[in-house]
Amino acid sequence: xxxxxxxxxxxxxxxxxxxxxxxxxxxxxxxxxxxxxxxxxxxxxxxxxxxxxxxxxxxxxxxxxxxxxxxxxxxxxxxxxxxxxxxxxxxxxxxxxxxxxxxxxxxxxxxxxxxxxxxxxxxxxxxxxxxxxxxxxxxxxxxxxxxxxxxxxxxxxxxxxxxxxxxxxxxxxxxxxxxxxxxxxxxxxxxxxxxxxxxxxxxxxxxxxxxxxxxxxxxxxxxxxxxxxxxxxxxxxxxxxxxxxxxxxxxxxxxxxxxxxxxxxxxxxxxxxxxxxxxxxxxxxxxxxxxxxxxxxxxxxxxxxxxxxxxxxxxxxxxxxxxxxxxxxxxxxxxxxxxxxxxxxxxxxxxxxxxxxxxxxxxxxxxxxxxxxxxxxxxxxxxxxxxxxxxxxxxxxxxxxxxxxxxxxxxxxxxxxxxxxxxxxxxxxx
Amino acid sequence: xxxxxxxxxxxxxxxxxxxxxxxxxxxxxxxxxxxxxxxxxxxxxxxxxxxxxxxxxxxxxxxxxxxxxxxxxxxxxxxxxxxxxxxxxxxxxxxxxxxxxxxxxxxxxxxxxxxxxxxxxxxxxxxxxxxxxxxxxxxxx
Numbered sequence: 001x002x003x004x005x006x007x008x009x010x011x012x013x014x015x016x017x018x019x020x021x022x023x024x025x026x027x028x029x030x031x032x033x034x035x036x037x038x039x040x041x042x043x044x045x046x047x048x049x050x051x052x053x054x055x056x057x058x059x060x061x062x063x064x065x066x067x068x069x070x071x072x073x074x075x076x077x078x079x080x081x082x083x084x085x086x087x088x089x090x091x092x093x094x095x096x097x098x099x100x101x102x103x104x105x106x107x108x109x110x111x112x113x114x115x116x117x118x119x120x121x122x123x124x125x126x127x128x129x130x131x132x133x134x135x136x137x138x139x140x141x142x143x144x145x146x147x148x149x150x151x152x153x154x155x156x157x158x159x160x161x162x163x164x165x166x167x168x169x170x171x172x173x174x175x176x177x178x179x180x181x182x183x184x185x186x187x188x189x190x191x192x193x194x195x196x197x198x199x200x201x202x203x204x205x206x207x208x209x210x211x212x213x214x215x216x217x218x219x220x221x222x223x224x225x226x227x228x229x230x231x232x233x234x235x236x237x238x239x240x241x242x243x244x245x246x247x248x249x250x251x252x253x254x255x256x257x258x259x260x261x262x263x264x265x266x267x268x269x270x271x272x273x274x275x276x277x278x279x280x281x282x283x284x285x286x287x288x289x290x291x292x293x294x295x296x297x298x299x300x301x302x303x304x305x306x307x308x309x310x311x312x313x314x315x316x317x318x319x320x321x322x323x324x325x326x327x328x329x330x331x332x333x334x335x336x337x338x339x340x341x342x343x344x345x346x347x348x349x350x351x352x353x354x355x356x357x358x359x360x361x362x363x364x365x366x367x368x369x370x371x372x373x374x375x376x377x378x379x380x381x382x383x384x385x386x387x388x389x390x391x392x393x394x395x396x397x398x399x400x401x402x403x404x405x406x407x408x409x410x411x412x413x414x415x416x417x418x419x420x421x422x423x424x425x426x427x428x429x430x
Numbered sequence: 431x432x433x434x435x436x437x438x439x440x441x442x443x444x445x446x447x448x449x450x451x452x453x454x455x456x457x458x459x460x461x462x463x464x465x466x467x468x469x470x471x472x473x474x475x476x477x478x479x480x481x482x483x484x485x486x487x488x489x490x491x492x493x494x495x496x497x498x499x500x501x502x503x504x505x506x507x508x509x510x511x512x513x514x515x516x517x518x519x520x521x522x523x524x525x526x527x528x529x530x531x532x533x534x535x536x537x538x539x540x541x542x543x544x545x546x547x548x549x550x551x552x553x554x555x556x557x558x559x560x561x562x563x564x565x566x567x568x569x570x571x
Binding site: 014016017020023116223228229230234235257280282284 | 465507515516518522523
């Protein structure tokens, strides 16, 4: 049963929506059959083109996913037959025949129950360590997020050609490296899972705190990352860190609308109007955190960060926050990661739990840390602590240094204002 | 964007007929699909209006009317809150809701207000809003 033909523009918007929903399953299902993610994506694109040609007149089919799958499989058979006319190695022909058999019996059948496994394989392949982090993110958004090249380009503030090229190269790299379409098992799995989680986290952060440009954040990417995180939690319900990452993302995202002033300026955690925090996302974040904690032996790094974020989420004011628990969680995180950035955050927590002197002492211990040499938050945090101790002259120098180091224009303005306030001997308002 | 997919009541839902095994199974699969796609944020089903009431307002007057209510098709039987990129995507998800009995039914899709829609709010309203939300967070936390 088809619906009446709608105006072309409306149908195209509807096709976009269908694509976003169906693309991951379509590509994953095809990749299992043709054993090549790049080819699977090309076939899926062929099917999309066919839909754009046919649906505006014929209407959207009742089961658009099955239609796209059947069309893509037809294209696959066409390609294989065309290739078979060329002179080729015997083994390739045998390989193609096996694929053709897999394609043939259920041309009109809907996607089967193994789709979860296929999606899992697709995620692990798109996030394969053989690819650069940029390529992993682009491929993941494209294959699993159902984003178009143009949408990815807009989100990452690069040209469409750059993203298209990045994706083409990534697909070629996967083929050249003969990356199997598999979810890793055994010893490999933990490291590969880490790569997957990292990609989702990086996509979220790209949206949450843009590293360059005028926009403090690009919430679209955060929503895409959240969606990916929720998909992961559905696919790997027994992995504590998957839930830990999801909890962290839900909790961070709950503050999205409190993080910017109407004029676009950033508002830091302590100064945020907590009434603007999203209760639904907080509730979901706390649930995911509970799940992660229940599955964990020792808490992993994402779960620990989520637990820290949760301490803020349930506190009515910065002063009522359980800072001692946060210090303990940072202790565990620092032991796990040994990262100077974590040490810096720990110093802030210590200053809140035990006073600015104690915090400053820890920050001063990080001044020679090579990894923090160009990190704007080191002087920024140090400036804050100096303000609390009434040392405005020293604080001013730190804020100026921080402003020179950040690439975010809004943050730079904020830091300069703080420096200016210190210059006239008053505590910055924010 | 967030959308509420509102399931309208039917004669059966209003009569308190519990869903058939078949419907429960199909709905379970559908919910799983929403969850697996990473878009479902929340959802619930409602008891028939016979177990509810209405408080009618007219100036200072308040009148309570007990259920059930007659205009079945205007009543709500359940809802989902989903996160989607566009109204079209929400429509596409709603289209996929199963209807194994083949009965007449309706899902209404409405976009949920988010805080940025209230940019016009006065400082006093914001303050009030903040106080309530903070108390709420204390209870939920």
